[in-house]
Amino acid sequence: MSTNLRVAFIGAGNMAEAMISGIVQTGMLAPHQIVATNRNNEDRLLELHNRYGIQGIERDKVQLSSYDVIILAMKPKDAENGFLSIKDEIVPEQVVMSVLAGISTEYMEEILQDRQQVIRVMPNTSSMLRQSATAISPGQHVTMKNVNVAKSLLACIGEVYMIEEDQMDLFTGIAGSGPAYFYYLMEHIEKTALANGMSAIQAREIGAQTILGAAKMMIEREESPTQLRQNVTSPNGTTAAGLEALAQNGGGKAIKAAIEGAMNRSKEITSKLQKITI
Numbered sequence: 702m703s704t705n706l707r708v709a710f711i712g713a714g715n716m717a718e719a720m721i722s723g724i725v726q727t728g729m730l731a732p733h734q735i736v737a738t739n740r741n742n743e744d745r746l747l748e749l750h751n752r753y754g755i756q757g758i759e760r761d762k763v764q765l766s767s768y769d770v771i772i773l774a775m776k777p778k779d780a781e782n783g784f785l786s787i788k789d790e791i792v793p794e795q796v797v798m799s800v801l802a803g804i805s806t807e808y809m810e811e812i813l814q815d816r817q818q819v820i821r822v823m824p825n826t827s828s829m830l831r832q833s834a835t836a837i838s839p840g841q842h843v844t845m846k847n848v849n850v851a852k853s854l855l856a857c858i859g860e861v862y863m864i865e866e867d868q869m870d871l872f873t874g875i876a877g878s879g880p881a882y883f884y885y886l887m888e889h890i891e892k893t894a895l896a897n898g899m900s901a902i903q904a905r906e907i908g909a910q911t912i913l914g915a916a917k918m919m920i921e922r923e924e925s926p927t928q929l930r931q932n933v934t935s936p937n938g939t940t941a942a943g944l945e946a947l948a949q950n951g952g953g954k955a956i957k958a959a960i961e962g963a964m965n966r967s968k969e970i971t972s973k974l975q976k977i978t979i
């Protein structure tokens with residue numbers, strides 16, 4: 702499905718690129734319907750233009766009034782500057798999405814004012830291959846039409862989940878930050894494989910295929926993860942030995958700590974920013 706929608710990314714880093722890559726692949730928007738801008742890295746704007754055909758334009762040359770959707774994608778520490786920099790150029794009919802961790806719709810509405818339509822979004826970098834798990838929480842002034850626009854735009858980058866905003870920190874801990882936990886796991890798989898004589902190329906391919914296969918089983922089969930794990934585990938076999946070593950080394954606790962660590966950091970960002978604005 703193609704549309705006339707025009708989308709502006711304010712912030713042109715890793716997350717913006719992953720989303721642009723996914724959106725352009727679907728053909729829902731032609732590249733010229735997308736602009737990306739940043740603070741001052743012109744080489745990066747040219748790079749995105751060369752890779753995806755989108756417009757990469759310096760901030761002061763982007764006419765925000767001609768875009769339907771504005772997606773903020775700078776770091777949370779730059780949120781205040783970022784939001785204030787668009788405030789006087791937008792109207793409430795436009796929808797402002799933010800992918801910033803810890804930035805609430807309340808913060809966005811307060812800083813932008815005028816009953817601005819806002820949506821908090823948490824994608825992940827698997828957007829690059831259209832495999833993101835993306836959450837959205839609409840603000841209080843956004844129309845159902847624009848929620849649907851957001852859903853169909855974000856469907857270009859993977860699965861979309863509409864969640865209550867009080868679950869957004871947890872979602873961030875599981876899915877926004879989540880790919881990094883699997884990359885970390887993979888780094889250790891590779892390291893161990895190399896230390897035991899396997900080539901780096903083989904280790905990467907075999908480790909990734911194993912993670913992919915397990916993920917597909919969890920998506921396509923009805924058995925619980927516990928059942929799927931038990932199906933791999935023969936009594937007194939190799940998996941039992943591996944799982945025992947994992948438990949003895951705090952594997953489960955480490956996963957819980959990782960998710961809660963990220964979740965708590967998201968909450969901390971929210972409360973620190975509230976202190977700045979109030």
Ligand SMILES: NC(=O)C1=CN([C@@H]2O[C@H](COP(=O)(O)OP(=O)(O)OC[C@H]3O[C@@H](n4cnc5c(N)ncnc54)[C@H](OP(=O)(O)O)[C@@H]3O)[C@@H](O)[C@H]2O)C=CC1
Nearest residue numbers: 712713714715716739740741742775776777779783801802
């Ligand atoms: N990376 C990830 O996996 C995910 C990230 N996010 C969120 O996405 C956001 C961006 O992360 P990421 O892409 O990794 O960060 P990057 O550091 O890669 O990119 C940040 C971008 O923001 C730009 N920028 C900063 N301030 C402004 C401003 N005032 N106006 C316009 N552009 C500005 C920077 O421009 P310049 O280089 O010119 O300074 C840069 O292009 C974060 O808030 C993060 O929480 C959400 C989900 C996943």
Ligand SMILES: O=C(O)[C@@H]1CCC=N1
Nearest residue numbers: 801802873877878879
């Ligand atoms: O690390 C971060 O803060 C961002 C948000 C989720 C993933 N990356």
